[in-house]
Amino acid sequence: RKEVEQDPGPFNVPEGATVAFNCTYSNSASQSFFWYRQDCRKEPKLLMSVYSSGNEDGRFTAQLNRASQYISLLIRDSKLSDSATYLCVVNALIQGAQKLVFGQGTRLTINP
Amino acid sequence: NAGVMQNPRHLVRRRGQEARLRCSPMKGHSHVYWYRQLPEEGLKFMVYLQKENIIDESGMPKERFSAEFPKEGPSILRIQQVVRGDSAAYFCASSQTGGADGYTFGSGTRLTVV
Numbered sequence: 191r192k193e194v195e196q197d198p199g200p201f202n203v204p205e206g207a208t209v210a211f212n213c214t215y216s217n218s219a220s221q222s223f224f225w226y227r228q229d230c231r232k233e234p235k236l237l238m239s240v241y242s243s244g245n246e247d248g249r250f251t252a253q254l255n256r257a258s259q260y261i262s263l264l265i266r267d268s269k270l271s272d273s274a275t276y277l278c279v280v281n282a283l284i285q286g287a288q289k290l291v292f293g294q295g296t297r298l299t300i301n302p
Numbered sequence: 303n304a305g306v307m308q309n310p311r312h313l314v315r316r317r318g319q320e321a322r323l324r325c326s327p328m329k330g331h332s333h334v335y336w337y338r339q340l341p342e343e344g345l346k347f348m349v350y351l352q353k354e355n356i357i358d359e360s361g362m363p364k365e366r367f368s369a370e371f372p373k374e375g376p377s378i379l380r381i382q383q384v385v386r387g388d389s390a391a392y393f394c395a396s397s398q399t400g401g402a403d404g405y406t407f408g409s410g411t412r413l414t415v416v
């Protein structure tokens with residue numbers, strides 16, 4: 191089983207739609223969770239951290255379910271500029287060292 | 303704060319040559335990580351270093367690849383005797399806390415082996 195699993199997509203949705211991504215992780219000891227965004231041929235950039243209580247940043251809402259080892263990202267009123275690959279990221283202790291483990295990414299295209 | 307600086311941005315090497323990729327972490331960050339991304343694929347962890355120490359190299363190929371983070375100067379990822387399959391984007395990231403607050407990435411080095 192992959193440490194972090196995401197649906198690779200692609201997701202093609204019209205502008206203004208609401209879109210949701212899901213992610214599961216295998217290491218129950220993981221402590222920190224993030225969503226990163228990566229534009230084509232660019233570096234990943236932190237979009238938001240994910241907290242147990244859930245958190246919202248404008249049109250973006252992230253949720254964490256520790257019992258199910260499941261993370262989600264919701265984008266409301268999507269914009270053309272939201273087109274990117276969204277990476278689910280988990281911080282875990284693996285082989286004695288803390289490191290971030292990245293999911294494969296979910297590709298999103300917003301259509302006009 | 304200049305962020306994580308990687309150079310060169312693009313590197314072309316012939317098969318059999320050596321490639322040296324450099325990374326200067328953000329000011330105040332002592333943790334450095336190298337990731338590789340093949341075209342149309344996800345980020346794959348390669349190595350995690352702190353000053354003068356390799357903490358985790360579980361993602362490094364056993365041969366031809368090495369990394370260092372000396373007391374002074376940038377972290378270096380070295381690939382000896384490059385092959386076409388080494389063509390990829392190599393991203394360096396740094397953190398202050400070992401990942402609890404996420405990583406900051408550099409803009410990457412795109413290696414092309416011809």
